[in-house]
Amino acid sequence: MYNFENKIAVVTGASGGIGAATASALAQRGAVVVLLARNGTALEHLKTEIAEKGGKAFCYAVDLARYDEVQIVSAKIKDDVGIPDIIVNNAGAGRWLALEETSEQEAVEMISVPYLSAFFITRNFVHAMLERNSGHIVNITSPVGFIPIPGAVAYGTARWAMHGFSRFLKADLSDTGIKVSLVVPGKVNSNYFRNNPGSEDRIPTISNIFRTLQVEEVADRIVRTIEKGRGDSFLPMPIGLTIYFHRLFPRIVEWLMLRTGWKRKK
Numbered sequence: 001m002y003n004f005e006n007k008i009a010v011v012t013g014a015s016g017g018i019g020a021a022t023a024s025a026l027a028q029r030g031a032v033v034v035l036l037a038r039n040g041t042a043l044e045h046l047k048t049e050i051a052e053k054g055g056k057a058f059c060y061a062v063d064l065a066r067y068d069e070v071q072i073v074s075a076k077i078k079d080d081v082g083i084p085d086i087i088v089n090n091a092g093a094g095r096w097l098a099l100e101e102t103s104e105q106e107a108v109e110m111i112s113v114p115y116l117s118a119f120f121i122t123r124n125f126v127h128a129m130l131e132r133n134s135g136h137i138v139n140i141t142s143p144v145g146f147i148p149i150p151g152a153v154a155y156g157t158a159r160w161a162m163h164g165f166s167r168f169l170k171a172d173l174s175d176t177g178i179k180v181s182l183v184v185p186g187k188v189n190s191n192y193f194r195n196n197p198g199s200e201d202r203i204p205t206i207s208n209i210f211r212t213l214q215v216e217e218v219a220d221r222i223v224r225t226i227e228k229g230r231g232d233s234f235l236p237m238p239i240g241l242t243i244y245f246h247r248l249f250p251r252i253v254e255w256l257m258l259r260t261g262w263k264r265k266k
């Protein structure tokens, strides 16, 4: 069984939702958690909460969409805390918009976080992780990183990028002691849809058959993925089955998404 005691775990997007729940779960098991997000007040609050429960946390307010800030924060983490044993690339934002609704700025922001920030954070620590020849990188993406839907072009493309990043990274590090996993939750009861208004209306109605997850369930799955070692994880189970079915019969699943998904007003 994986021993989390004193392992250093960097969690991006830890000011709320899945990231905050994951950081708490890791701290509860004895990991030293490094909390990253823009909202410094929320991070300080979580750090205090973790300390009150006997855990240890560091926090850094950072805009992960800014390459210069990612570089500075990575150097600070190395100096203040050390080289991570675990990186959870969870931070993400972005409204579900059709191509013509997406401004240049939003398109750039959506590919910057989650994808480029995950790439740079991981790259900044990977040399030292390779020297130590151990570690686990967990990437988070969405089912739309596997199955295209209408009305969410930049969001979906960025989640495909996270999926691709995880698969390529896994291949790239396959001859090392560093493990790579992808965790793919369906709809989660976080502030995501409040933080990214209008997005919820674009979920294809066929998705109503899948239950909404709680953030703690996703955090628990992330922790179990690290405990288990290698492997990707899809939750709840019917999401995993749908993605598997899509691999076998892509046209049927994509037809269902189009039939029940967002449509342009004519």
Ligand SMILES: NC(=O)c1ccc[n+]([C@@H]2O[C@H](COP(=O)([O-])OP(=O)(O)OC[C@H]3O[C@@H](n4cnc5c(N)ncnc54)[C@H](OP(=O)(O)O)[C@@H]3O)[C@@H](O)[C@H]2O)c1
Residues within 6 Å of the ligand: 012, 013, 014, 015, 016, 017, 018, 019, 036, 037, 038, 039, 040, 042, 062, 063, 064, 065, 090, 091, 092, 093, 113, 114, 140, 141, 142, 143, 184, 185, 186, 187, 188, 189, 190, 191, 192, 193, 195
């Ligand atoms: N909610 C769902 O239904 C669902 C389903 C599948 C996958 N996911 C994915 O899971 C991840 C977490 O989502 P969630 O549901 O926990 O959403 P959330 O509650 O909105 O949390 C998103 C986190 O990302 C951080 N973040 C966003 N932009 C950032 C930036 N530029 N720099 C630093 N941090 C940034 C936010 O912190 P600050 O605002 O403080 O920066 C926040 O901590 C996302 O990548 C999302 O796509 C969500």
